Amino acid sequence: xxxxxxxxxxxxxxxxxxxxxxxxxxxxxxxxxxxxxxxxxxxxxxxxxxxxxxxxxxxxxxxxxxxxxxxxxxxxxxxxxxxxxxxxxxxxxxxxxxxxxxxxxxxxxxxxxxxxxxxxxxxxxxxxxxxxxxxxxxx
Numbered sequence: 001x002x003x004x005x006x007x008x009x010x011x012x013x014x015x016x017x018x019x020x021x022x023x024x025x026x027x028x029x030x031x032x033x034x035x036x037x038x039x040x041x042x043x044x045x046x047x048x049x050x051x052x053x054x055x056x057x058x059x060x061x062x063x064x065x066x067x068x069x070x071x072x073x074x075x076x077x078x079x080x081x082x083x084x085x086x087x088x089x090x091x092x093x094x095x096x097x098x099x100x101x102x103x104x105x106x107x108x109x110x111x112x113x114x115x116x117x118x119x120x121x122x123x124x125x126x127x128x129x130x131x132x133x134x135x136x137x138x139x
Contacts, residue, residue: 002034007044010037014045014063015053037067037075039097042083046093057087064093079104091120099126 009025016022049055079100086096095117099110109127118130
């Protein structure tokens with residue numbers, strides 16, 4: 001079977017908080033010929049592990065690397081690595097993917113209100129425009 005994994009399938013297999021569902025998820029994932037993991041699923045996976053299960057960035061990075069290193073997993077590996085680089089640097093996985101995907105789509109400057117995301121994107125070589133209340137022109 002060639003499957004498209006939903007976030008909840010990956011979460012069940014990773015955290016095993018419901019043993020019956022974890023066994024079902026694990027069995028399905030082991031039998032799958034291809035496990036397609038879209039980028040939004042990876043972003044949701046990170047969010048659920050961080051917010052819902054209070055996993056550390058290091059634990060989440062290990063889980064993502066384990067997943068994307070699987071021979072049967074198909075995902076945008078380069079985008080996932082961009083997200084991991086952002087996560088490893090203390091930032092948000094999704095922000096790393098946003099900057100990467102935006103550049104791939106022809107964008108040149110990452111525009112954000114998020115100071116932390118801006119700083120990490122700059123460190124990773126992106127052109128950044130940080131919007132701030134202080135930079136607004138006053139009338």
